[in-house]
Amino acid sequence: MAAIKLDDVTKRFDEVTALDELSMTVEEGEVFGFLGPNGAGKSTTIDILLDFVRPTSGSCTVLGMDPQRQPEAVRRRVGILPDGYHVYDRLTGRQHVQFAIDSKAGDDDPMTLLERVDIADAADRKAGGYSKGMTQRLVLAMALAGEPDLLVLDEPTTGLDPAGAREMREIIREEVDRGATVFFSSHILEQVEAVADRVGILSEGELVAVDTIDNLRDATAGGETLTVTLSTPPDDNALAAAESVDGVQDVAVDGATLTISCQGNVKMDVLDAFESAGHEVVDFSTEETSLEDLFMQYTEVSA
Ligand SMILES: Nc1ncnc2c1ncn2[C@@H]1O[C@H](COP(=O)(O)OP(=O)(O)OP(=O)(O)O)[C@@H](O)[C@H]1O
Numbered sequence: 001m002a003a004i005k006l007d008d009v010t011k012r013f014d015e016v017t018a019l020d021e022l023s024m025t026v027e028e029g030e031v032f033g034f035l036g037p038n039g040a041g042k043s044t045t046i047d048i049l050l051d052f053v054r055p056t057s058g059s060c061t062v063l064g065m066d067p068q069r070q071p072e073a074v075r076r077r078v079g080i081l082p083d084g085y086h087v088y089d090r091l092t093g094r095q096h097v098q099f100a101i102d103s104k105a106g107d108d109d110p111m112t113l114l115e116r117v118d119i120a121d122a123a124d125r126k127a128g129g130y131s132k133g134m135t136q137r138l139v140l141a142m143a144l145a146g147e148p149d150l151l152v153l154d155e156p157t158t159g160l161d162p163a164g165a166r167e168m169r170e171i172i173r174e175e176v177d178r179g180a181t182v183f184f185s186s187h188i189l190e191q192v193e194a195v196a197d198r199v200g201i202l203s204e205g206e207l208v209a210v211d212t213i214d215n216l217r218d219a220t221a222g223g224e225t226l227t228v229t230l231s232t233p234p235d236d237n238a239l240a241a242a243e244s245v246d247g248v249q250d251v252a253v254d255g256a257t258l259t260i261s262c263q264g265n266v267k268m269d270v271l272d273a274f275e276s277a278g279h280e281v282v283d284f285s286t287e288e289t290s291l292e293d294l295f296m297q298y299t300e301v302s303a
Pocket residue numbers: 013014016017018036037038039040041042043044045083187
């Protein structure tokens with residue numbers, strides 16, 4: 001059984017299409033990183049999975065259940081770290097976690113959960129006095145209550161210091177070792193890279209790539225970004241010539257400077273293409289493609 005399955009999910013908010021026929025599957029037991037720039041539709045997807053928002057069309061299942069039909073059953077088995085979370089200023093950390101355990105009908109010891117997120121020493125302080133990072137840790141402890149089958153973490157490392165971000169990764173691994181599935185969103189590639197088995201890249205409500213980190217890495221292996229400066233901005237002929245060189249994947253133009261993504265050693269062919277089209281090359285440089293570049297290429301919003 002898939003932990004999460006989305007079939008052609010579209011969500012429109014008035015003028016905005018937040019999700020555009022999104023189809024995606026997260027398998028049981030995997031850590032799935034859901035990547036995308038601001039406004040890509042990550043939180044909307046999560047809200048639909050938990051029935052906080054209804055899709056305009058399409059359907060989904062979470063742990064085999066339809067969230068629209070069984071929202072309570074879904075939320076009982078899912079630990080959620082939402083994007084915008086709220087704590088009760090006058091209740092202590094321990095009371096918050098106990099509340100979460102009770103609502104999940106769990107039998108965890110609240111102190112054990114608070115220790116896992118490293119705020120046990122603040123257990124009996126009112127959450128209203130917690131710092132931002134401490135509050136986030138508290139909400140994470142609440143998400144872990146009741147040994148959820150699926151953890152849904154929306155931007156879990158935002159607001160955490162580097163130690164907190166590392167601890168978050170450790171907790172994700174522990175949860176997967178226990179048998180849980182982890183679905184977490186981020187706009188920061190390196191955090192996803194460090195812990196995810198697979199990533200899905202969302203851009204403007206569409207899934208533009210879904211693969212293992214290893215395959216994405218292979219896709220970048222041998223890839224280069226070539227920056228070429230011509231004496232004058234290129235005409236259409238020169239652009240077409242560069243684009244038609246074998247191995248060239250993408251050409252972006254900014255005045256007389258071109259940024260060219262390519263695979264293999266095609267640098268000389270590209271430079272020749274410009275020269276043959278009557279353009280003088282005044283400068284060029286190459287840089288190996290990183291996963292970060294790949295992410296940028298996938299999510300670049302075309303003008
Ligand atoms: N309640 C709403 N009303 C109108 N538009 C909305 C609403 N919720 C989301 N949107 C729009 O839907 C699009 C996707 O937003 P969403 O919050 O899902 O993106 P995101 O990928 O989570 O972004 P971020 O990384 O900034 O949190 C955006 O254009 C947003 O403005």
